[in-house]
Amino acid sequence: MSTHADQRNGPAEDRIGSYPRVVIVGAGFGGLRVAKDLKGAPVDITLIDRRNHHLFQPLLYQVATAGLSPADIAVPIRSVLRGQKNIRVLMDEVVGVDTQRQVVRTRAREIPYDDLIVAVGSEPSYFGHDEWARLSPNLKTVEDATAIRSQILEAFERAEAAEDEAPRRRLMTFVLVGGGPTGIEMAGAIAELAKRALARDFHAIDPRSARIILIEAGPRLLAGFPESLSRYAHRALGRMGVEVRCDLPVEKIDGDGVTAGGERIEAASVIWCAGVRARAAAAWLGAEADKAGRVKVGPDLSLPGYPDVFVIGDAAGALTKKGEPLPGLATVAKQQGAFVARLIRRRLRGDKRRMRFRYRNYGELATIGRSHAVADFGWIRVTGWLGWFVWSFVHIYFLIDFRSRLMVFVNWAWAYASFGRGARLITGG
Amino acid sequence: MSTHADQRNGPAEDRIGSYPRVVIVGAGFGGLRVAKDLKGAPVDITLIDRRNHHLFQPLLYQVATAGLSPADIAVPIRSVLRGQKNIRVLMDEVVGVDTQRQVVRTRAREIPYDDLIVAVGSEPSYFGHDEWARLSPNLKTVEDATAIRSQILEAFERAEAAEDEAPRRRLMTFVLVGGGPTGIEMAGAIAELAKRALARDFHAIDPRSARIILIEAGPRLLAGFPESLSRYAHRALGRMGVEVRCDLPVEKIDGDGVTAGGERIEAASVIWCAGVRARAAAAWLGAEADKAGRVKVGPDLSLPGYPDVFVIGDAAGALTKKGEPLPGLATVAKQQGAFVARLIRRRLRGDKRRMRFRYRNYGELATIGRSHAVADFGWIRVTGWLGWFVWSFVHIYFLIDFRSRLMVFVNWAWAYASFGRGARLITGG
Numbered sequence: 107m108s109t110h111a112d113q114r115n116g117p118a119e120d121r122i123g124s125y126p127r128v129v130i131v132g133a134g135f136g137g138l139r140v141a142k143d144l145k146g147a148p149v150d151i152t153l154i155d156r157r158n159h160h161l162f163q164p165l166l167y168q169v170a171t172a173g174l175s176p177a178d179i180a181v182p183i184r185s186v187l188r189g190q191k192n193i194r195v196l197m198d199e200v201v202g203v204d205t206q207r208q209v210v211r212t213r214a215r216e217i218p219y220d221d222l223i224v225a226v227g228s229e230p231s232y233f234g235h236d237e238w239a240r241l242s243p244n245l246k247t248v249e250d251a252t253a254i255r256s257q258i259l260e261a262f263e264r265a266e267a268a269e270d271e272a273p274r275r276r277l278m279t280f281v282l283v284g285g286g287p288t289g290i291e292m293a294g295a296i297a298e299l300a301k302r303a304l305a306r307d308f309h310a311i312d313p314r315s316a317r318i319i320l321i322e323a324g325p326r327l328l329a330g331f332p333e334s335l336s337r338y339a340h341r342a343l344g345r346m347g348v349e350v351r352c353d354l355p356v357e358k359i360d361g362d363g364v365t366a367g368g369e370r371i372e373a374a375s376v377i378w379c380a381g382v383r384a385r386a387a388a389a390w391l392g393a394e395a396d397k398a399g400r401v402k403v404g405p406d407l408s409l410p411g412y413p414d415v416f417v418i419g420d421a422a423g424a425l426t427k428k429g430e431p432l433p434g435l436a437t438v439a440k441q442q443g444a445f446v447a448r449l450i451r452r453r454l455r456g457d458k459r460r461m462r463f464r465y466r467n468y469g470e471l472a473t474i475g476r477s478h479a480v481a482d483f484g485w486i487r488v489t490g491w492l493g494w495f496v497w498s499f500v501h502i503y504f505l506i507d508f509r510s511r512l513m514v515f516v517n518w519a520w521a522y523a524s525f526g527r528g529a530r531l532i533t534g535g
Numbered sequence: 536m537s538t539h540a541d542q543r544n545g546p547a548e549d550r551i552g553s554y555p556r557v558v559i560v561g562a563g564f565g566g567l568r569v570a571k572d573l574k575g576a577p578v579d580i581t582l583i584d585r586r587n588h589h590l591f592q593p594l595l596y597q598v599a600t601a602g603l604s605p606a607d608i609a610v611p612i613r614s615v616l617r618g619q620k621n622i623r624v625l626m627d628e629v630v631g632v633d634t635q636r637q638v639v640r641t642r643a644r645e646i647p648y649d650d651l652i653v654a655v656g657s658e659p660s661y662f663g664h665d666e667w668a669r670l671s672p673n674l675k676t677v678e679d680a681t682a683i684r685s686q687i688l689e690a691f692e693r694a695e696a697a698e699d700e701a702p703r704r705r706l707m708t709f710v711l712v713g714g715g716p717t718g719i720e721m722a723g724a725i726a727e728l729a730k731r732a733l734a735r736d737f738h739a740i741d742p743r744s745a746r747i748i749l750i751e752a753g754p755r756l757l758a759g760f761p762e763s764l765s766r767y768a769h770r771a772l773g774r775m776g777v778e779v780r781c782d783l784p785v786e787k788i789d790g791d792g793v794t795a796g797g798e799r800i801e802a803a804s805v806i807w808c809a810g811v812r813a814r815a816a817a818a819w820l821g822a823e824a825d826k827a828g829r830v831k832v833g834p835d836l837s838l839p840g841y842p843d844v845f846v847i848g849d850a851a852g853a854l855t856k857k858g859e860p861l862p863g864l865a866t867v868a869k870q871q872g873a874f875v876a877r878l879i880r881r882r883l884r885g886d887k888r889r890m891r892f893r894y895r896n897y898g899e900l901a902t903i904g905r906s907h908a909v910a911d912f913g914w915i916r917v918t919g920w921l922g923w924f925v926w927s928f929v930h931i932y933f934l935i936d937f938r939s940r941l942m943v944f945v946n947w948a949w950a951y952a953s954f955g956r957g958a959r960l961i962t963g964g
Contacts, residue, residue, distance in 0.1 A: 157961065158688060158689075158692060158959070158960070158961045159959070159960055159961070175604035175605070175606045175607070175958075176604070176958075176960055176962065177604045177957055177958035177959075177960055178604070180960055182736070182959040182960075184733075184736035184737065185736055185955070185959070188735055188736055194738045194739075195695075195738075196695070196696060197689075197692040197695075197696070197961075198696060214696070248960065248962050249962055249963060252962075259587060260587075260626075263587060263626040266624075266625070266626075267625060267626070267627060267643070304613075306617055307611070307613035307614055307617055308613065309623050309624075310623075509949055509953070509955065509957050512945065512949060513945070513946075513957070516941065516942070516945050517942075520938055520941060524938075526614070526938065528606055528938050528942070529604075529605075529606035530587070530588070530606075530611040530614070531587070531588055531605055531606055531609055531611075531677065532586065532587040532588070532626075533605065533677050533678055533681075534678060534963075
């Protein structure tokens with residue numbers, strides 16, 4: 107693999123040559139895993155991402171609620187892959203794929219591939235109401251998180267300055283749409299922010315009187331978890347002062363609030379934590395997709411008819427043994443990335459046997475707030491302080507580098523001791 | 536002072552009443568010091584700022600060069616003043632002052648005062664070339680810093696993707712305009728970023744070959760420091776690979792570079808570290824200003840003819856004993872803030888004797904990079920590793936709260952050990 111080191115500083119094109127060209131689109135959990143697991147393999151990898159950083163999305167809600175800074179959970183893709191000589195990282199935006207000519211098209215160039223891994227992830231879905239996107243922000247990027255942070259903090263500032271009770275109440279009402287992990291994490295974190303971190307900082311208002319309402323269209327929170335954990339989360343949120351409302355499908359969102367299940371809630375902040383859909387991958391590939399936009403893939407995660415094109419992670423419509431779609435979790439994407447890397451390594455050795463991806467469910471976690479979380483490991487379910495401890499440990503452990511672990515740990519230790527939130531900045535617009 | 540606690544949650548207006556009303560505009564170093572030094576005094580203080588945070592500007596260049604996160608050096612004004620009952624913090628934008636009716640006008644309201652402290656600071660000045668602002672960003676706010684950070688990091692990304700040598704060279708050339716403390720700090724930090732943190736992260740380019748050019752219109756760097764320290768800074772920057780060019784007044788800035796002293800330098804990034812001017816205070820007050828926009832004030836920092844209106848910090852044109860304007864330093868603003876608080880306390884006791892502000896120069900510091908700084912304490916001058924140690928200690932010490940100190944310390948310790956820069960995020964636009 108020394109050819110790469112030798113050609114350092116030469117024109118970029120030189121490097122692509124003798125080895126099979128592996129192109130990975132997207133440096134999320136799945137794409138990054140493929141890249142890392144191909145370390146040392148006789149391939150020329152190009153990893154393309156629109157952003158310069160890999161984002162640890164499971165903690166993004168803590169950026170949105172002023173607990174962490176973006177740089178604590180976002181790591182430059184280049185520095186993650188620094189030691190790996192067979193890879194080239196490109197910050198560029200893919201606009202299409204030509205599966206016949208085997209090239210990926212970005213805005214400025216075409217990049218040929220022998221193997222293609224599409225790991226572009228998902229984006230928020232407003233279920234056909236794209237006009238809500240403007241009124242109800244979602245949480246997908248660093249910019250989304252800092253914008254929501256500014257919106258929440260500014261609501262309290264404007265409430266403090268307001269002269270009348272009605273606008274003040276409206277400003278101090280926060281609606282979270284969607285009772286999945288993101289919704290309950292956001293609801294718990296906003297409750298802690300209002301009732302603890304901000305509690306003594308205002309004069310005209312009492313932030314502890316803020317209303318935090320979590321609405322869910324279905325009959326229970328955390329639909330993907332066992333019912334006992336849903337009930338625990340519901341009770342725990344209630345004790346934190348969050349109003350949990352199930353069976354309340356959203357009908358309308360406007361600038362002043364939300365209408366759900368026939369009920370009107372006046373709220374200056376309506377935050378979208380509901381559905382996601384796969385990004386544009388199916389259209390690029392001219393492939394069949396399920397109704398959430400996930401590309402239908404074969405048992406080895408390749409595109410039917412294209413054994414050298416793989417789709418993994420949230421963009422893939424891979425199925426469980428029971429025929430249900432796999433959940434959009436980091437662990438699914440990582441296992442799929444590891445699988446594809448293994449498959450490519452086998453083929454490089456001339457082994458053409460068929461492989462079949464099997465998801466191993468190691469468990470699922472969601473936190474509600476200080477000392478409250480739920481963990482479902484299948485063979486055991488954990489809640490309360492122990493669940494929270496497990497949740498904290500697992501999240502620190504899975505952070506991508508030492509610096510992130512250090513920063514998140516220091517932030518959490520400080521927040522645990524002080525009940526404070528350290529990143530209370532209103533920035534932008 | 537218990538009246539404030541009692542009126543918590545009542546309408547904001549109730550609180551202003553029996554005590555003299557002190558209005559402070561701006562929560563920088565000066566305004567915040569007045570507020571804190573009036574703790575417990577029988578006054579009703581309103582502190583108004585456009586932002587929700589106090590920013591520790593001396594370390595802002597480290598945000599712009601990916602060393603620190605914004606939240607490490609920006610603290611919510613409310614939480615700084617949490618324990619203080621005689622103060623109300625208002626996030627609002629002042630648009631004028633009526634000195635006859637004694638009211639401060641914001642966009643939405645009028646706020647009456649008995650004593651007014653104007654501490655609005657300074658803003659970048661392009662010396663009559665406001666059209667350069669768009670082409671050459673400056674460093675004054677958190678948003679400025681993250682925008683410059685994105686610009687620098689994106690230049691390397693685009694250079695990596697560039698196919699031709701000319702645009703690649705242009706992208707990897709960084710010009711800093713202005714050889715004051717900000718200019719040398721930025722130049723040193725960009726050099727460390729390129730030559731250390733990014734060095735091994737690219738394939739097509741070698742970041743160590745980046746050109747960092749510091750241009751200064753005058754004959755030497757750090758004009759406010761003794762000549763021996765200017766020479767030291769010049770040499771230290773040279774050793775770090777920064778090209779220092781004095782006697783090079785900027786004539787033109789465009790999208791492709793800069794022309795200075797008749798010489799053309801092609802550069803994608805031209806960062807403005809040159810002049811500042813006072814903010815709009817003089818116009819609001821209908822007051823006389825010097826050519827940098829600073830309001831002319833009397834020996835007690837009050838506006839001539841208005842003994843209850845004070846101007847402090849960068850917005851004030853206070854003079855040294857020799858008749859020279861005081862430098863725009865945090866320490867000047869803080870000493871002036873303490874002075875005005877003392878004066879107001881005296882008057883509250885019925886003591887009408889005249890007071891005269893005197894600046895005590897405890898020293899001045901500037902850092903060039905890892906293990907290089909200059910410190911001038913008048914009686915002793917320190918450079919090199921010792922200067923850098925003093926610089927680091929002083930900056931941690933003067934940070935506004937424990938959390939900032941902890942975060943900056945942890946970041947610096949990590950960076951010192953790893954040579955890394957932890958906040959390498961390209962965000963926004």
